[in-house]
Amino acid sequence: xxxxxxxxxxxxxxxxxxxxxxxxxxxxxxxxxxxxxxxxxxxxxxxxxxxxxxxxxxxxxxxxxxxxxxxxxxxxxxxxxxxxxxxxxxxxxxxxxxxxxxxxxxxxxxxxxxxxxxxxxxxxxxxxxxxxxxxxxxxxxxxxxxxxxxxxxxxxxxxxxxxxxxxxxxxxxxxxxxxxxxxxxxxxxxxxxxxxxxxxxxxxxxxxxxxxxxxxxxxxxxxxxxxxxxxxxxxxxxxxxxxxxxxxxxxxxxxxxxxxxxxxxxxxxxxxxxxxxxxxxxxxxxxxxxxxxxxxxxxxxxxxxxxxxxxxxxxxxxxxxxxxxxxxxxxxxxxxxxxxxxxxxxxxxxx
Numbered sequence: 083x084x085x086x087x088x089x090x091x092x093x094x095x096x097x098x099x100x101x102x103x104x105x106x107x108x109x110x111x112x113x114x115x116x117x118x119x120x121x122x123x124x125x126x127x128x129x130x131x132x133x134x135x136x137x138x139x140x141x142x143x144x145x146x147x148x149x150x151x152x153x154x155x156x157x158x159x160x161x162x163x164x165x166x167x168x169x170x171x172x173x174x175x176x177x178x179x180x181x182x183x184x185x186x187x188x189x190x191x192x193x194x195x196x197x198x199x200x201x202x203x204x205x206x207x208x209x210x211x212x213x214x215x216x217x218x219x220x221x222x223x224x225x226x227x228x229x230x231x232x233x234x235x236x237x238x239x240x241x242x243x244x245x246x247x248x249x250x251x252x253x254x255x256x257x258x259x260x261x262x263x264x265x266x267x268x269x270x271x272x273x274x275x276x277x278x279x280x281x282x283x284x285x286x287x288x289x290x291x292x293x294x295x296x297x298x299x300x301x302x303x304x305x306x307x308x309x310x311x312x313x314x315x316x317x318x319x320x321x322x323x324x325x326x327x328x329x330x331x332x333x334x335x336x337x338x339x340x341x342x343x344x345x346x347x348x349x350x351x352x353x354x355x356x357x358x359x360x361x362x363x364x365x366x367x368x369x370x371x372x373x374x375x376x377x378x379x380x381x382x383x384x385x386x387x388x389x390x391x392x393x394x395x396x397x398x399x400x401x402x403x404x405x406x407x408x409x410x411x412x413x414x415x416x417x418x419x420x421x422x423x424x425x426x427x428x429x430x431x432x433x
Contacts, residue, residue, distance in 0.1 A: 132210045135165040136175050137283050141291060141411070146378040147371075147395060151402035155295075155409040156394055159288070161416070162383070166203040168416035169284075173307050174203035176279040177268050178213055186266050191216050191237070193257065193265040195250035197339050198227035199416055200270055200305075205234035216265065218254040220246055226420045247339075248347045270305050272350035277311030284308065285315025288411055294321050298401070300394045300412040302386050303329040303360075304339045306352035308413060313356050324358050328393035331362035336369065339386045339415065361396065363389040371395070372418060382418040390415070 129135055141157045148156040161169035181187045191214040194204060201217040208215035215236040219227070222243035232238060241253040251271065258267050270276050288296060299316055301309035306327070313325040330337045333345035343352065354360070365385075372388030375381040394412040401408035 132165050133175055133207060136171045136207075137164070138287060139163045142379070142381070142414075144375075144379055144391070147374060147391065148398055151395070151398040153407040154398040154401045156391075156398050157292075157409070157411045158381070158387075158391065158394075158414045159284070159411060160414045162414055164203075166199075166206045167420070168199040168203065169308055169413060170199040170203040170416075171207070172279040172283050173270060173273075173276040173305070174200055175207055176275045176283075177270065177273050178204070178207055178211060180275045181266060181268065182211070182213070187213060190214075190266045191264060192268050193218065193254055194268040194270055195219070195241075195247065195254045196270070197247045197250070197304075198223045198420065199339060201231045201236065202227065202234075204268075205231040205236035208236065209234045218250045218257070220250055224420055230420075247341070251347055270307070271347075274351065276305055276307035277314070277351050280308050280311030281315045284413075285312040288312070288316065289319055292409060292411065295409045296323055296411055297408040298394075298397050298410040299323055299325045300328060300361075300390055300397060300410060301326075302337075302340050302363075302390050302393075302413070302415070303327050303343060303352070304341055304386070305349050306341075308415075310351060310353060310356050313358075317356075325356075326359045326361050326393060326397060327357035328361050328363050328389050330389070331364045336365040337363070337385055337389050338421070339384075340389060361393045363392050367392045376418065381414070383414050384416045384418050384421050387414045387416065 139160050140163060141159050144156040144158055148154065164171035166174075178192065181192065192204065192208065193216040194200065195218045196204070197219060201219055204215045204217065207213075216239060217231055217236050218239045218241055220243045221240040228238060239253070239257070241250040245252070254267065258265060288299070296316075299312065301312060303309055309327045313327075316323040316325055330340050330342040333342050335342060341349075343354075368385045368389030370388070371392040372383055372385045375383050375388065375391060390412045394410045398408065398410050401410070
């Protein structure tokens with residue numbers, strides 16, 4: 083594929099058979115069909131609610147990062163283009179919408195445990211849909227996460243920072259035993275609508291964009307919704323797509339939002355038999371790749387994205403050596419501005 087070429091088949095301007103050929107110095111007239119398609123696209127970007135902006139995120143080819151595997155295309159799906167700034171908008175939206183449909187939210191506040199991005203998504207979408215939100219998160223999440231969720235009107239409850247995301251889960255479960263009538267526990271770790279958001283959304287979008295070109299998919303493991311839901315949809319494609327789940331290599335790690343499954347409370351939605359491969363990624367590898375993406379591609383992303391791209395690059399280099407080609411798609415989970423200060427401090431003093 084040529085550098086800069088659009089994904090899928092290009093649509094070239096063409097002359098309408100009912101119109102005369104324009105003079106040499108004038109551009110060709112657009113066909114009525116193309117005019118109609120363009121008008122429909124413009125209408126589709128006139129949104130009635132922020133919820134309509136969730137999904138259909140763009141792709142960026144990583145030309146510089148992938149220069150050592152030139153026969154392999156590496157694409158990053160820019161999930162930070164969602165209105166809440168992360169991939170978590172997708173699952174949060176579906177979980178809220180399905181709870182509204184079922185009536186489970188009537189007269190109750192949605193509560194869930196979150197390390198940050200899901201909380202931002204819940205808070206933003208709750209404000210848009212008129213749903214009260216309460217979030218349980220480790221006390222050491224970044225101040226930016228706290229400020230953003232509070233700005234949308236969400237209630238914040240802090241758990242022990244030393245217990246990480248598992249501590250937040252334990253705390254929200256305790257709250258539910260004490261006040262079951264006040265809250266609806268969305269539970270992103272066991273809610274089937276989490277992976278279904280990616281089965282019906284992310285996976286379909288990737289196949290629409292790449293079709294038979296995609297050979298490999300990489301996603302990190304946190305709640306596992308993105309990896310499991312997208313992989314299930316890609317595995318239904320007529321051509322085999324090898325799907326890799328990236329996870330932290332160590333139990334004690336600095337890849338916020340990701341889980342080392344062997345040492346964590348395993349999400350109910352996680353099925354280890356769904357991915358074709360589980361690839362361990364070290365904290366340093368994820369953080370170094372986040373730095374490289376900023377310096378070489380102009381992308382300031384979080385370190386979970388760095389871990390995804392580190393895994394994707396490992397796959398690409400393997401493909402280049404062994405098969406002489408391929409197409410790897412991975413996920414940019416969020417932007418790096420929510421981590422900037424702690425990333426620099428932790429990298430110097432902790433990791």
